[in-house]
Every structure is written in C-alpha cells, then in structure tokens.
Amino acid sequence: MTVTSQDRRRRHRPPTILPPARRTTPGPSKWRGAAWSRRRSEAFTGYAMIAPGVLLIGVFGLIPVVWSLIISFQANDLQTPPQWVGTANYHQLFQDPVFRASIQHTLVYTALFVPITLMLSLLTAAALNRRIRGIVLYRTAVFVPVVTSTIATGVIFTWLMDPTYGLINTALSKLGLPTFQFFQSPDQALYAVVIMTVWGWVGFGTLIFLAGLQGTPRDLIEAAQVDGCSRRGAFWRIELPLLRPVTGFLVVWLTINSLQLFDEVYATTKGGPLHSTTVVVYYIYDQAFQFFKAGYAAAIATVLFVVIALITLIQLRLTRDPATGGEQ
Amino acid sequence: MTTTPIASPTSRGQRRRRPSAWHLVLIPTAILMAAPLLWTLVTSLSSEADTHRFPPRLPTSLHWGNFAQVWTSSPFAHWLLNSTVVSVSCVASNLILCTFAGYAFARLQFPGSRVIFIAVLATLMVPFQVVMIPTLVIVKDLHLVDTLPALIVPNLATPFGVYLLRQFFRTLPTELEEAAIIDGAGRTRIVTRVLLPLMGPPLSTVAVLTFLSVWNDFLWPLVVTSSPNVMTVQLGLATFQSAHHTDWPVLMAATLISQLPVLALFIVGQRYFVRSIATTGIK
Numbered sequence: 001m002t003v004t005s006q007d008r009r010r011r012h013r014p015p016t017i018l019p020p021a022r023r024t025t026p027g028p029s030k031w032r033g034a035a036w037s038r039r040r041s042e043a044f045t046g047y048a049m050i051a052p053g054v055l056l057i058g059v060f061g062l063i064p065v066v067w068s069l070i071i072s073f074q075a076n077d078l079q080t081p082p083q084w085v086g087t088a089n090y091h092q093l094f095q096d097p098v099f100r101a102s103i104q105h106t107l108v109y110t111a112l113f114v115p116i117t118l119m120l121s122l123l124t125a126a127a128l129n130r131r132i133r134g135i136v137l138y139r140t141a142v143f144v145p146v147v148t149s150t151i152a153t154g155v156i157f158t159w160l161m162d163p164t165y166g167l168i169n170t171a172l173s174k175l176g177l178p179t180f181q182f183f184q185s186p187d188q189a190l191y192a193v194v195i196m197t198v199w200g201w202v203g204f205g206t207l208i209f210l211a212g213l214q215g216t217p218r219d220l221i222e223a224a225q226v227d228g229c230s231r232r233g234a235f236w237r238i239e240l241p242l243l244r245p246v247t248g249f250l251v252v253w254l255t256i257n258s259l260q261l262f263d264e265v266y267a268t269t270k271g272g273p274l275h276s277t278t279v280v281v282y283y284i285y286d287q288a289f290q291f292f293k294a295g296y297a298a299a300i301a302t303v304l305f306v307v308i309a310l311i312t313l314i315q316l317r318l319t320r321d322p323a324t325g326g327e328q
Numbered sequence: 329m330t331t332t333p334i335a336s337p338t339s340r341g342q343r344r345r346r347p348s349a350w351h352l353v354l355i356p357t358a359i360l361m362a363a364p365l366l367w368t369l370v371t372s373l374s375s376e377a378d379t380h381r382f383p384p385r386l387p388t389s390l391h392w393g394n395f396a397q398v399w400t401s402s403p404f405a406h407w408l409l410n411s412t413v414v415s416v417s418c419v420a421s422n423l424i425l426c427t428f429a430g431y432a433f434a435r436l437q438f439p440g441s442r443v444i445f446i447a448v449l450a451t452l453m454v455p456f457q458v459v460m461i462p463t464l465v466i467v468k469d470l471h472l473v474d475t476l477p478a479l480i481v482p483n484l485a486t487p488f489g490v491y492l493l494r495q496f497f498r499t500l501p502t503e504l505e506e507a508a509i510i511d512g513a514g515r516t517r518i519v520t521r522v523l524l525p526l527m528g529p530p531l532s533t534v535a536v537l538t539f540l541s542v543w544n545d546f547l548w549p550l551v552v553t554s555s556p557n558v559m560t561v562q563l564g565l566a567t568f569q570s571a572h573h574t575d576w577p578v579l580m581a582a583t584l585i586s587q588l589p590v591l592a593l594f595i596v597g598q599r600y601f602v603r604s605i606a607t608t609g610i611k
Binding site for chain 2: 039042043044045046047049050052053054056057058059060061062063064065067068071078124127128130132133134135137138139140141142143144145146147148149150151152153155156157158159160162165167199202203204207208210211256259260262263266267281284285288289294297298301302304305308309312
C-alpha cells in the first residue's frame with residue numbers, strides 16, 4: 001500500500017475535539033495557563049500512544065534502510081568484523097553476468113506476469129459480476145488461491161507440472177497437444193513460474209476489479225441502456241473507463257510484487273536449472289545466505305529499492321492526475 | 329426477499345426457464361482455478377503406486393495413511409503450533425499498538441506528529457528484502473536468532489495497520505468523544521470504552537491481513553530460523569518437500585495440512601477476507 005494522494009493534499013491539522021487554545025477567547029491568565037497545560041498533557045498522551053508502535057516500526061522498518069545502504073559499502077559476511085570497500089560492490093555488480101541475467105529474468109517475468117494477470121483478472125471479474133445461481137461457488141473457486149501460501153503453490157505446481165506423471169502434461173497429451181519439461185528445462189522454467197504465479201494472483205486481481213465494478217453507479221449503466229446502449233457496450237464504454245484508477249493501482253501493485261518474486265522460485269527450481277530462474281531477490285538471498293556476501297547482497301537490494309521507490313513515486317504522480325480530480 | 333410483488337415473479341420465472349449463458353464461461357473458469365487444489369486432495373488420498381502410473385487416474389481406494397505418515401514422520405504438529413503462536417501474537421499486538429497509534433495520529437495534536445506519520449507511511453514502500461539483512465543483524469544482537477520471538481518481534485506493529493486505523497478514526501464524528509471528555513474520561517478510556525464497539529470492521533481487516541501475511545510468510549523464517557523445533561509451517565513444508573521430493577501423496581497431504589487452518593478460516597469468513605483485501609488492496 002502506498003501513501004494516497006488524499007493524504008498529501010490534506011495539509012490542515014487533524015480534527016480535534018476541543019478547539020486549539022489560541023482560538024479560544026482570551027480570558028484571565030489562569031485560563032490561558034489551563035489551556036496550555038491541557039495542550040501539554042495532550043501532547044504527552046499522544047507521544048505515549050504512538051511510542052510502542054512507532055519505535056517498533058522505526059527499528060524494523062526505517063533504520064534498516066539506512067543500515068542496508070551502509071552495509072552495501074562493506075565486505076560483510078555477518079560473522080567477522082566488516083571491512084570498508086567503498087563502491088567496490090557496485091562496481092562488481094555491473095560486471096557480474098549472473099546479476100545481469102537475474103535482472104533479465106526478472107524483467108521477462110514481470111513483462112509476462114503483469115499483463116496476463118491483469119487481463120485474466122478483468123475478464124474473470126466481468127464474468128463474476130452478476131447475480132446468477134451458484135455465483136458464490138464460482139467466486140470461492142476463484143478466490144481460494146489468494147489465501148493459498150506461496151510455498152504450497154510451489155509444491156502443488158511441482159507436482160502438477162511433473163514432466164512424466166503430472167496432471168498438466170497428461171491433459172495436454174490426451175488433447176493431442178505437445179507436452180513440456182516445465183521446471184526441468186532451462187528454456188521453459190521461467191514460463192512455468194509465470195503460469196504458476198498467475199494462478200496464484202488472478203484471484204487477487206479479480207477481487208480488486210470486482211470491488212471496482214461493484215462501485216460503478218448502477219443508474220449510469222441503466223441510463224446508457226435507456227439510450228440504446230447494449231449491456232456489452234455499457235461494459236466497454238462506461239465500466240471499463242471507470243476502472244482506470246483500479247487498473248493503475250493493480251499494474252503498480254503487481255509490478256512491485258513481481259520484482260520481489262522469491263518464494264515460488266525457492267519452492268520449485270531454487271533458481272535453476274542453469275540459473276534460468278534466478279531472479280533478483282533470489283540472487284540477493286543466494287549471495288547473502290549461501291555465499292555469505294552480505295555487502296554485495298545489500299548493494300543488489302539497494303538497486304532493487306531504488307527501482308521500486310521510483311515506480312511507487314510514479315504511481316503517486318499518476319494518481320494525482322488533475323483530469324480525475326486527484327482522487328484514486 | 330423484499331422485491332416488489334410485480335417484479336419478482338417475472339424475473340424469477342425467467343431465471344428458471346433459461347439459465348444464464350454465463351455459466352458456460354464460469355464453469356470452466358472455476359474448474360481451472362480449483363483444479364490444482366482438488367488434484368492435491370486427490371493425490372493426498374492416493375497410494376504412491378497410483379502416482380507413478382501413466383496416465384494418472386483416480387485412486388481405487390482412499391489412503392488416509394498419508395496424513396498419518398505426515399504427522400508421525402515430521403514435527404508437523406509442532407510447526408502448526410509455532411505458526412499459530414507467531415500469527416496470534418502478531419495479530420494481538422498489531423490490534424492494540426496500531427489502535428492507539430492510529431488514534432493519536434488522527435485526533436491528538438503534538439509536535440512532529442505529521443512528520444512521524446509520514447515516516448511511518450514511507451516504510452510501507454520499503455520491500456522486506458531491502459531491510460532483511462540489517463534486521464537479521466538486529467535480531468542477532470538481541471540474541472534472538474533461531475527463536476520464536478525472532479519471528480514475532482519484527483511484525484509486532486505494521487505501518488499499514490497504523491495507517492488503516494488512523495484513516496478510520498478520521499471518519500468518525502468527534503461528537504461521540506466530546507460527551508466522554510466532558511464527563512472527564514481520559515483518552516485511553518475513550519478508545520477502549522467509547523470507540524471500541526465501533527471498530528469491528530477496521531480491526532477485523534487488520535486481524536485478517538496480519539494473520540494471512542504472517543502465517544504465509546516464508547523468507548524471514550527461512551533466514552532467521554534453522555532448527556526444526558522453531559520452524560513455522562511454511563518453512564516446515566519446504567523442508568518436508570526436500571526430504572520427500574518424490575513421495576507425492578505424502579507431500580500433498582502435508583501441503584493440505586499446512587493450508588487447512590487458513591482455508592478453514594477463509595471458508596468461514598470469506599466475506600471478511602474479501603472485504604479486507606478489496607478495501608486495502610493487500611494480499
């Protein structure tokens with residue numbers, strides 16, 4: 001989730017129950033003193049209320065960002081005392097063929113995963129957005145993968161995509177179609193990961209689109225139908241354009257998550273075969289915890305952070321689009 | 329049903345006569361989406377010989393023994409317990425800490441509140457992989473590596489929970505609290521006595537999403553734990569997978585066991601899950 005544009009624009013003070021002291025009518029000094037002490041006690045209460053949560057978020061969310069940047073300038077194995085190496089880790093990054101390959105895999109994965117998930121989610125949401133018999137059952141079937149864990153998804157698809165005994169190849173060969181090696185082939189493994197994660201995320205996309213579709217005012221569609229617009233026309237001309245902000249949100253959210261792909265790769269291919277599914281986060285994990293090069297891993301993490309922060313900032317800009325009144 | 333007496337018979341009659349053509353789209357979609365989990369169930373009840381048969385087919389008899397084998401050959405019960413302890417602690421702590429922080433950011437004036445709130449929001453943008461290495465160092469310095477608290481402490485308060493509850497408190501009318509203030513109630517009392525009854529929807533959202541993310545978390549438990557008696561069920565499943573990588577029936581039984589608590593919660597509270605995810609856009 002990100003900062004909404006609404007928050008950025010609301011620069012006024014938070015609503016308070018009692019008016020601020022300086023707006024009260026000037027009274028005897030005794031009263032002004034009371035107002036001041038009330039404000040002081042309110043501030044004290046405020047700090048006391050936020051302290052536990054904010055300290056925890058600071059220690060585990062904010063300080064590590066700076067710390068990670070510091071580690072990226074060190075040779076650090078997380079055991080022995082670290083050594084300063086300046087920008088050596090970053091220099092090494094640009095010459096590392098596996099890092100370059102991991103970026104390429106991540107980009108190919110994202111370029112396939114995001115549009116496919118988006119299209120399938122939209123179509124599924126459009127199909128599910130009606131009141132017909134059994135709709136609850138259909139929705140449950142589509143939504144269940146949302147709560148299925150990434151590791152379970154990986155284990156299940158390793159079995160479904162088993163080249164010899166898996167359900168998918170069996171179905172393909174029964175239909176007279178060619179079969180695949182999936183996770184066992186360097187040329188196919190990344191695409192197999194795409195198929196698996198699309199299954200895991202379509203339910204989520206559908207859920208978001210469905211909520212958007214159900215937020216479309218019904219009278220708008222009815223008015224269009226009175227004017228002779230078909231039900232299908234109303235979908236393409238009215239509902240779809242109104243879904244633009246939802247679509248924008250989903251594109252960014254799916255992109256950020258696909259850049260962070262790790263669990264499903266760990267559970268299926270462990271980055272192989274022949275590094276063909278080594279994505280950026282898998283490489284970070286490998287470097288930090290298999291080869292104990294935490295400094296180098298932190299440098300990769302910094303690059304990833306910059307990319308994700310840029311995407312988030314672009315999203316914030318786009319959602320403040322003046323044409324839509326700045327609302328998401 | 330409160331449909332008008334004129335409209336209801338015709339629309340119902342039409343529905344009876346001619347089922348919607350959308351079923352032709354929806355049935356294959358539902359089957360495609362449900363197939364992986366259904367096949368997991370089928371495999372978990374097959375014998376190992378059934379799975380090495382080509383083409384695969386439904387088992388001739390049900391092998392419940394696979395589930396028993398998962399239970400006896402690995403500390404699965406212990407992993408489930410660990411996951412439950414970790415998830416429930418994180419949910420409880422988030423509900424309390426985020427409520428108070430959210431209330432203070434929404435209602436109280438204190439110097440720096442805006443800056444602090446923006447700093448909290450900024451951490452929402454930080455992917456976990458970026459803070460993972462320093463977090464491990466912090467946990468190491470606290471001598472918590474390979475313990476359950478290591479899995480709990482970093483998730484005790486989440487920025488999204490603070491944000492969600494702060495937004496919720498801002499939608500409430502202040503009149504509710506004014507009466508209590510005049511009666512001399514303190515802020516803590518206002519939150520716990522006056523506002524708590526109204527906080528069902530946002531608190532259930534925080535609870536559902538925290539539970540889901542902690543229960544399904546994998547990378548952090550992978551990094552910070554190593555001994556089997558501290559593993560969560562996701563890490564346990566991955567370990568189990570490498571130990572039984574071709575014994576599909578037992579592996580599928582283990583997968584189902586690992587998903588059972590969340591699936592059960594989902595089916596009971598589907599409405600809450602769907603609403604929580606739809607309103608916040610978080611999986």
